[in-house]
Structures are given as structure tokens and as C-alpha cells.
Ligand SMILES: CCCCCCCC/C=C\CCCCCCCCCCCCCCCC(=O)SCCNC(=O)CCNC(=O)[C@H](O)C(C)(C)COP(=O)(O)OP(=O)(O)OC[C@H]1O[C@@H](n2cnc3c(N)ncnc32)[C@H](O)[C@@H]1OP(=O)(O)O
């Protein structure tokens with residue numbers, strides 16, 4: 001079988017029967033080989049087939065079924081996720097999945113917020129990143145074998161964003177060579193860390209280090225919370241679950257208080273900062289190096305924005321292909337709702353964005369590995385760029401993905417509101433990504449500060465060379481340039497698209513910088529002047545991050561072209577890239593019109609080209625979501641099932657509703673019968 005004729009993943013949990021005829025027809029009419037695009041997304045045929053084996057193993061395993069979650073209480077959902085953790089461990093042993101990549105693939109296929117997410121995602125990475133060689137030798141084997149389960153306890157009841165405001169104290173006691181951990185106030189209570197409430201035996205705690213009354217800043221400490229024999233909290237530790245949340249029911253986000261808990265000196269993670277036995281403190285080589293795990297997690301979150309949005313779009317596009325409403329003229333067959341322009345305008349830009357974010361994920365992964373390589377060689381020079389870029393991209397991608405899931409849900413009409421569509425839980429479990437690992441707005445300030453600084457430097461020193469993605473800040477002449485895309489065709493030129501995004505970003509940076517100066521000239525100091533431009537700083541960070549996403553999409557297509565990717569695949573990716581570029585200009589048109597970069601001379605062809613792109617994508621829409629290759633298990637949606645048997649699946653799944661266990665409603669005898677049978 002040739003690579004392109006091989007089918008993507010088979011159906012697993014839909015109602016069996018002949019597939020929906022419209023989906024079959026659309027799949028047969030795709031303009032490109034779907035399988036080849038799948039290989040491109042997942043890094044080749046071998047890797048795709050490996051992922052499929054794992055995905056199919058999970059999808060056919062009853063322990064991992066997801067559809068029961070709709071009908072379980074919070075406590076039951078937590079217990080079920082623990083059952084999945086145990087089974088995950090069993091499968092690792094059974095199938096020899098000992099590499100980190102295999103385990104990551106398995107967790108991804110299980111597709112649930114397991115209470116070991118923080119263990120693998122932040123606890124272990126913090127030991128690796130912040131622990132000395134001896135500390136790693138001591139804790140990593142235990143952690144990797146799940147002999148201890150850990151989390152990352154930083155946020156407190158009183159402070160999350162402002163890390164320097166944390167109140168938990170670690171006071172060094174020279175006489176015993178111990179740290180004494182204490183929560184001096186109610187607001188010092190650790191609050192939110194995932195898996196802290198009930199699951200974790202250990203955690204990395206971020207606390208302010210005090211040595212002989214001297215404040216040495218916030219540092220990470222390894223602390224055991226619970227007995228390894230009976231899981232009871234240790235002396236001096238108060239720990240529990242923070243209670244009901246918007247969603248995220250499988251996760252025991254927790255609280256934690258310390259009452260003068262003593263830990264040995266070598267439980268401070270001392271790769272970068274050290275406390276010697278006599279209390280001598282050695283400062284780290286970079287003041288923010290202890291924040292490195294957060295940078296790692298932000299990069300990881302950027303990488304997952306694409307797949308999350310892709311799931312929502314897959315559900316909505318397949319459903320919109322199956323769903324029919326209204327004939328155009330009486331006597332004609334009803335239209336698939338995907339044929340309506342408004343439906344395409346809602347969904348196709350999101351489809352394009354899911355592909356755009358895929359390439360953003362590749363970019364940030366590469367940037368992160370370069371950064372780690374530098375750090376290992378004690379070179380921290382890339383840290384500011386890495387921090388600023390990841391902070392901005394984390395914000396933009398999670399905001400767009402969150403809003404996009406809701407758009408997909410709404411575009412499925414009434415059935416989108418059913419939990420059985422999978423979209424409400426996808427949304428509710430995803431949106432905290434805009435808050436955790438750094439509130440998006442606060443993260444935007446970090447990127448904007450970085451851009452303003454570089455802009456200031458470039459202004460002060462003409463000829464200064466800035467790194468690739470920010471090099472446009474050197475070119476203030478760009479501000480005088482105007483758009484020349486006066487025809488539909490010209491809007492398809494990537495150079496013109498990028499010019500528009502660069503121009504908008506530079507203009508917003510320049511305006512912010514000018515306003516900062518103006519505020520200071522009015523008599524404000526720099527701190528207050530920054531406060532006066534904060535909303536604009538968010539716009540700056542978004543504008544720059546849009547530019548980075550588009551630039552990477554354009555570059556990725558160029559690289560694919562150079563490496564001989566087939567024309568049909570290049571054509572469809574270019575169409576998606578064009579739609580991404582033009583849609584987000586249309587969405588923020590005010591920015592581009594405000595300073596005369598665009599005029600109605602350009603906006604008319606822009607709108608017309610967007611309409612054309614929607615038409616161009618329409619015949620390939622189903623194939624483009626199929627290329628993401630999600631199993632039905634991964635989608636967890638009656639509307640998104642691969643065989644399109646949407647109504648059969650909805651009907652069957654609804655039968656599991658506990659209210660349907662009896663024909664007569666619970667409460668009938670107490671509450672309905674009395675008034676139904678009351679005498680008139
Ligand atoms: C990684 C690549 C791709 C993945 C690879 C694949 C391999 C995967 C393998 C395993 C993966 C395992 C994944 C497992 C799956 C896990 C699923 C789990 C799902 C997620 C669960 C949720 C997790 C959530 C956890 C949390 O939320 S933890 C808490 C997070 N908290 C925050 O983010 C707090 C936000 N606040 C801050 O970061 C900072 O306080 C601040 C806002 C940045 C300000 O800091 P501060 O006040 O101290 O500094 P300032 O005075 O403002 O600034 C001084 C200068 O320092 C600069 N600065 C600040 N921060 C940093 C930094 N981090 N790095 C560098 N520089 C920094 C700042 O810019 C200032 O610079 P200046 O030049 O202007 O002076």
C-alpha cells in the first residue's frame with residue numbers, strides 16, 4: 001500500500017454501521033494525500049505509526065474509556081484518574097515503554113489531566129534543572145519509578161503572579177544545618193498546586209530564604225509531605241484539596257501549610273545558589289534562573305495549543321459536514337451547514353490557526369533546546385529572549401485556542417451545548433491555561449517590557465543588530481511605509497503579509513515608547529509611566545507574537561518547499577497560511593487602519609480574498625481535520641466521531657444518563673405526584 005493510500009486511524013468508540021455518506025464523499029474528493037500531511041504533522045511515517053499503535057492500545061482499553069466521566073461525581077472522577085495512573089504504570093512495564101518519549105506518548109494518548117501531570121511536567125524537570133548532581137542522583141530514580149510522587153508548590157493564597165511577594169519562609173538554622181519551613185500568615189498558605197491535595201508525597205516548595213535575618217530571595221526546597229507507609233501528612237504539615245473548581249475535576253489542586261517543619265540543608269535545590277554549612281550564601285549566576293521550570297512549562301503549553309484547538313475544529317468540521325439545515329430553494333435537498341459561508345468564516349480560520357500553532361510549537365521546542373544547551377554551558381544570554389518570547393506566545397496561543405474552542409462549540413448549535421459533544425469539557429479544562437503558568441496579561445507585560453527595551457536600545461544606537469524575530473525594531477523607516485496590496489492577488493504575497501504584521505508591531509511598540517516618554521515628561525517616574533501604558537503593552541505583546549507565529553508558518557512552508565514536499569500539500573498549507581495571515585488582519589483591522597497603513601483601497605480586496613480562501617478550503621476541510629489523526633477516544637465527542645454516525649452515537653451515549661436508569665423520575669412520588677393527582 002502506498003503511503004498516501006493508507007487510511008488514518010480507525011474508528012473505535014462510535015456506534016458501528018455504515019459511515020455517513022457525506023463524509024465518505026468529502027474524504028474521497030480531497031485535493032491532497034491526507035496520510036502524507038499526517039506524516040508531516042507528526043514527524044514522519046515511522047513516528048506516526050508508533051503513535052497510532054499507542055493511541056489504538058489506549059482507545060481499545062476499557063480502563064481508559066472517557067465517556068463515563070460525564071456521569072461521575074468529582075470524587076469518582078478523581079478515583080478513576082488514579083485507576084488510569086495505575087494502569088499507565090502497568091502498561092509501561094508490560095510494553096517496555098521506559099523512554100521519556102514513550103511515556104509522554106502514552107500520557108498524551110490517555111488524554112486526561114492525570115494527577116501525575118505535575119510530577120512529570122514540573123517536579124521532575126525542577127529536580128533536573130535546579131538540583132545538583134548528587135540531588136539528582138538521590139531523587140530522580142525514586143521520582144521516575146513513582147516511589148515518590150511530587151508537585152510544584154509555588155503559588156500561595158495571597159500571591160501567584162508576584163513571586164517575590166511569596167510569604168512562605170525557609171530560615172536556615174546553622175546549629176542543626178537545617179531549614180525551618182513556616183507559613184507565617186493565612187495568605188502564606190500554598191494554594192492551587194496540582195496533585196498537592198491528596199496525591200503527592202513530596203513537593204518542591206518555593207520559599208523565601210532567610211539566613212541570620214538576611215533575606216536571600218525565593219528558592220526551591222524539596223519537602224516530604226506524606227508518610228511513604230500510610231500516606232498520612234507528616235508532623236507540622238497541613239494539606240488538603242482546595243475544593244470545587246470550574247472543571248479540572250480529576251486534579252486535586254491543593255493547599256499546604258507549614259508549622260516550623262525542619263528539612264536538612266541538602267534539601268535546598270542548590271545547582272545555582274548554595275547555602276554552605278556555616279550559612280554562607282552564594283548567589284545564582286542569573287537572578288531568575290530558579291524560574292526556569294516555568295519557562296519550560298510555558299514552552300510545553302505553547303506546543304499543546306495546536307492539538308487542543310485541532311480537536312475542537314475536528315469535532316466542529318465533521319459535525320458541520322453531517323448536519324443539514326434548510327434547502328436553498330424549496331424542493332432542493334437541505335444544505336450541509338458547512339456549506340454556509342458564516343460557518344466557514346467561523347471554523348476555517350481556526351483550522352488554519354491549528355496548523356499555524358503546530359509550526360509555532362516546533363519553533364519554540366527548537367528555541368528551548370538551544371537555550372538548555374547554553375544553560376548547561378553556563379551561558380544564560382538567551383534567557384531574556386527565551387523568557388519574553390515564550391511568555392508572549394503562551395499568552396497568544398492559549399487565548400486564541402480558548403476562544404476558538406468556544407467558537408467551535410457555538411457553531412455546533414444545540415448539540416454543542418451537550419457535554420456529549422466533548423466541547424464543554426475541552427473548553428472548561430483548557431481555559432485555565434490562560435491563567436496558570438503565568439496570567440496571560442502579566443506575561444504580556446514581560447514581553448512588552450523586553451520589546452520596549454530593545455526598541456530604546458536600537459533608537460539610541462543606530463546600526464545595532466537585534467536577534468532575528470525582533471530585528472524589525474531596528475528599522476524605524478518601516479513606520480513610513482504603507483501597504484501596497486491593492487488587489488486580491490497581492491494579498492497572497494507572504495512578504496506583504498509579513499510587512500503588515502511587522503509594521504503593526506513596530507508602530508505599537510513605537511507608540512508605547514513615545515507615550516512612556518510623554519508620561520515621564522508630565523512628571524511621572526518610570527514606574528508610574530509604565531502603569532499608564534499597560535493596556536497598550538498587552539496589544540504590543542500580542543502584535544509581536546502574531547508576527548512570530550506568521551513568520552514561522554511562512555518559513556516552515558519555505559523549508560518544506562526546499563525539501564521537496566509535494567505540490568498538493570504545499571498548496572493546501574499555503575492556503576491555510578494565507579487565511580491565517582489575512583483573517584487576523586481582518587480581525588484587528590482597526591490597528592491597521594488607525595495610522596493609515598491600510599485604507600479602503602486595501603480592505604476591499606482583503607475581504608474578497610478571505611472569501612475566496614474560505615471557498616478554496618471548503619472541499620478539503622474534512623481531509624484537513626482528518627490529517628490530525630485523532631482517535632474517537634481522543635476527541636471524546638459524539639459529534640466528532642470518525643464515521644459520522646453522530647445521531648446514533650448521541651442517542652446511545654444519552655442512554656447512559658443515570659436519570660434514565662428508571663422509567664419514573666426520582667422524586668416523582670414526593671414532588672410531582674402530589675400536584676398531578678391533587679383534586680382540582
Ligand atoms: C519545553 C519544550 C517543549 C516540550 C518538550 C517536550 C518534552 C516533554 C517532556 C515532558 C513534558 C511533560 C509534560 C507533562 C504534562 C503536564 C501537564 C500538566 C498541565 C499543566 C498543569 C498546570 C501547571 C501550572 C503550574 C503553575 O501554574 S506553577 C506557577 C506559575 N506561576 C507563574 O507563572 C508566576 C508568574 N510570575 C512570574 O513569572 C514572575 O514573577 C514575573 C511576573 C515574570 C515577574 O517576576 P519578578 O517580579 O520576580 O521580576 P521582575 O522584577 O518583574 O523582573 C525582573 C527581571 O527579570 C525578568 N524575568 C522575570 N521572569 C523571568 C524568567 N522566568 N526568566 C528570565 N527573566 C525573567 C524580567 O523580565 C525582568 O527583566 P528586566 O530586564 O526587565 O529587568
Ligand SMILES: Cc1cc2nc3c(=O)[nH]c(=O)nc-3n(C[C@H](O)[C@H](O)[C@H](O)COP(=O)(O)OP(=O)(O)OC[C@H]3O[C@@H](n4cnc5c(N)ncnc54)[C@H](O)[C@@H]3O)c2cc1C
Pocket residue numbers: 118152153154155158159160161162191192193194248253432435436437438439441442534
Ligand atoms: C488550574 C490551575 C492550576 C494551577 N496549578 C498550579 C501549580 O501546580 N503550582 C503552582 O504553584 N500554581 C498553580 N496555579 C496557580 C497559577 O499559577 C496562578 O493562579 C497564576 O500564576 C496567576 O496568578 P494569580 O492567581 O496570583 O493571579 P493574579 O496575579 O492575582 O491576577 C488577577 C488579575 O490581576 C491582574 N494583575 C496581576 N498583576 C498585575 C500587574 N502587575 N499589573 C496589572 N494587572 C495585574 C491579572 O492580569 C489578572 O487579571 C494553578 C492555577 C490554576 C487555575
